[in-house]
Amino acid sequence: MPIDTATVTTNPAQGRPSTTRLMAYLLLAGLLMLLDQRGQFIPRFRAFAESLVAPVYRVASAPVEAVRGVSTYGRSYRSVVAQNQAQREQLLTQAGQMQRLAALEEENQRLRDLLQATAGRDVAFRFAELVQVSLDPYAHQVLIDRGAVDGVFEGQAVIDGQGVMGQVESVTGGQARVRLISDPEHAIPVQILRTGQRTVAMGTGESQRLSLPNLPLQSDVREGDVLVTSGLGERFPSGFPVAEVSRVDRDTGEAFMNVDARPLAALDRGREVLLVLLADAGADTPVGSGADDEAAHDPAQGETPP
Amino acid sequence: MSRPRDRAGLLVAALAVAMLLTLIPLPGWLEPLRPYWVGLVLIYWTMEVPEPVSLGTAFVVGLVLDLLTVSLMGLHAFSLVVLVYLVRRFRARMRFFPPWQQALAVLALLVNDRIILLWAITLLGEPLPTWRYWLAPLVGTALWPWIFLGLDHLRLARRQADRH
Incomplete structure (x- = not known):
C-alpha cells in the first residue's frame, strides 16, 4: 500500500491535501470494493492477512469471556441443579x-x-463456540473458535440446535469465519418437507427473513411449511431444517410467488454451533447416478462459494 | 526527530484502543449506538496535532479496520479518507470554533459518514436500516468532548515527559 509519509513530514500543518490525491484514494478504495464484491483477488488476500489479525480477536473477546466466566461462578448451587x-x-x-x-x-x-x-450419509458433528467479537453487521459473518488444526475446511456446513446457520468461508489456524444464510449473496438449496418440492432460499440481509424467489404460482406451499436442505449443490448435507415459511403472496402478477421464510437457527444471537462432518456424502444424488458419489467426498469440488 | 515518532506511537496506541472498542461485542439494543471510534480519533488527530494525518495513513487505517470487521474491503478506507480530507480542508476554521460549534461540526462529519455507508449498503442490496442507524453519530458527538480532553491530556503529558 502506498503510504505517502512525505505529506506528514514535508507539508506544513496548514497544507490542504490536493483534490487529485483525494480522488486517487477514493478511486482505489472503490476499486477494492468492486473486486471484493465480485469475489476476485480480495478474498484470497483477506484469508492470508486473517491469520495476522486472529490475536486481535482474542484480545477483543477477552473482556466478555471474563465477565461470562465470573457470572458462571456466581450462579447459585440450586439454579445449577435445576x-x-x-x-x-x-x-x-x-x-x-x-x-x-x-x-x-x-x-x-x-x-x-x-x-x-447410493448409501446413506453418516453425519458427525463437532462442537464450536462463537468468538465474541462484533463484526460489521453488513458482512453477515461470524467467527468460530475452531480452525484448520481442528479439521475445519472451507465450505463446511455450520448448524445450531435449531437449524442451518451457514457455511465456513475461510479458515485460519485456530479460527474460522462463517457466512450466514442471511447474506444477500448467499443461496441455499432447500426442499419443502411436506411436498418434497425443491427450490432455493436466498438471504435478504435481514436475520429473520429468507426469500424463495423461484416458486411457480401453482406450487403447493403454505405458511408454516418447514424447509430442509435438499443436498443439491453438495455443500449442505440433506435433511437439515433451514427455515419455516412465514409469508406466501401469490398476488404478484408474475409467474412466481413471493414467499418469505424465517430461519430456524438463531442467526443473530447464537453462542454455540455444530460443524457438520460428512463421513459419506452423496446420499442425495438421484437414484441411479451413484457414479458421482466419489466426487461428493471432496468439498473443494463443490460449487464455488457464493 | 524522535518527538514526531513518539507522537505517532501515541496515535497508533489510540487507534488500537479504538479498534478494540469497535470489536467488543455489545448487547443487541446497544449495537446500533456504537460510535465510530476510529473516525473520532482520526478527527481529533487531524485537527489538533501539528503534523496531521495524511490521506494515505487514513486509507491504510481504513483497510486495517475493513480487515478486522470483515467489512467490504475498501469501505472504511473510503470513509476515513473522506473524513480526514474534510477535516484538513476546514482545519483552520474548526480549530478556533467554540466547543459547541466544534461538536456540531463533528456531528456533521459523522452524519456525512453514515450517508456514505448508506450509499454503499444500498449498492450491496441490503435492506434499508431502521431509524436507529442514525443514532450512532449522536452518540459519537456526545463522546467527542471526552475524547478531545482525554487525547489532549495524553499528548501534553507525553510532551512534558519529553522535556524532562
Whole structure:
C-alpha cells in the first residue's frame, strides 16, 4: 500500500491535501470494493492477512469471556441443579426420539439398498463456540473458535440446535469465519418437507427473513411449511431444517410467488454451533447416478462459494 | 526527530484502543449506538496535532479496520479518507470554533459518514436500516468532548515527559 509519509513530514500543518490525491484514494478504495464484491483477488488476500489479525480477536473477546466466566461462578448451587435436572430430562426425551430415528434410518437404508440407490450419509458433528467479537453487521459473518488444526475446511456446513446457520468461508489456524444464510449473496438449496418440492432460499440481509424467489404460482406451499436442505449443490448435507415459511403472496402478477421464510437457527444471537462432518456424502444424488458419489467426498469440488 | 515518532506511537496506541472498542461485542439494543471510534480519533488527530494525518495513513487505517470487521474491503478506507480530507480542508476554521460549534461540526462529519455507508449498503442490496442507524453519530458527538480532553491530556503529558 502506498503510504505517502512525505505529506506528514514535508507539508506544513496548514497544507490542504490536493483534490487529485483525494480522488486517487477514493478511486482505489472503490476499486477494492468492486473486486471484493465480485469475489476476485480480495478474498484470497483477506484469508492470508486473517491469520495476522486472529490475536486481535482474542484480545477483543477477552473482556466478555471474563465477565461470562465470573457470572458462571456466581450462579447459585440450586439454579445449577435445576438446570441440570431439566437438561437430563431433555436428554432422555431426545434419546427416546433418537431410538425411533435409528430404526427408521435402518429401514430407510434397507429400502435404498432395494432400490440400489447410493448409501446413506453418516453425519458427525463437532462442537464450536462463537468468538465474541462484533463484526460489521453488513458482512453477515461470524467467527468460530475452531480452525484448520481442528479439521475445519472451507465450505463446511455450520448448524445450531435449531437449524442451518451457514457455511465456513475461510479458515485460519485456530479460527474460522462463517457466512450466514442471511447474506444477500448467499443461496441455499432447500426442499419443502411436506411436498418434497425443491427450490432455493436466498438471504435478504435481514436475520429473520429468507426469500424463495423461484416458486411457480401453482406450487403447493403454505405458511408454516418447514424447509430442509435438499443436498443439491453438495455443500449442505440433506435433511437439515433451514427455515419455516412465514409469508406466501401469490398476488404478484408474475409467474412466481413471493414467499418469505424465517430461519430456524438463531442467526443473530447464537453462542454455540455444530460443524457438520460428512463421513459419506452423496446420499442425495438421484437414484441411479451413484457414479458421482466419489466426487461428493471432496468439498473443494463443490460449487464455488457464493 | 524522535518527538514526531513518539507522537505517532501515541496515535497508533489510540487507534488500537479504538479498534478494540469497535470489536467488543455489545448487547443487541446497544449495537446500533456504537460510535465510530476510529473516525473520532482520526478527527481529533487531524485537527489538533501539528503534523496531521495524511490521506494515505487514513486509507491504510481504513483497510486495517475493513480487515478486522470483515467489512467490504475498501469501505472504511473510503470513509476515513473522506473524513480526514474534510477535516484538513476546514482545519483552520474548526480549530478556533467554540466547543459547541466544534461538536456540531463533528456531528456533521459523522452524519456525512453514515450517508456514505448508506450509499454503499444500498449498492450491496441490503435492506434499508431502521431509524436507529442514525443514532450512532449522536452518540459519537456526545463522546467527542471526552475524547478531545482525554487525547489532549495524553499528548501534553507525553510532551512534558519529553522535556524532562
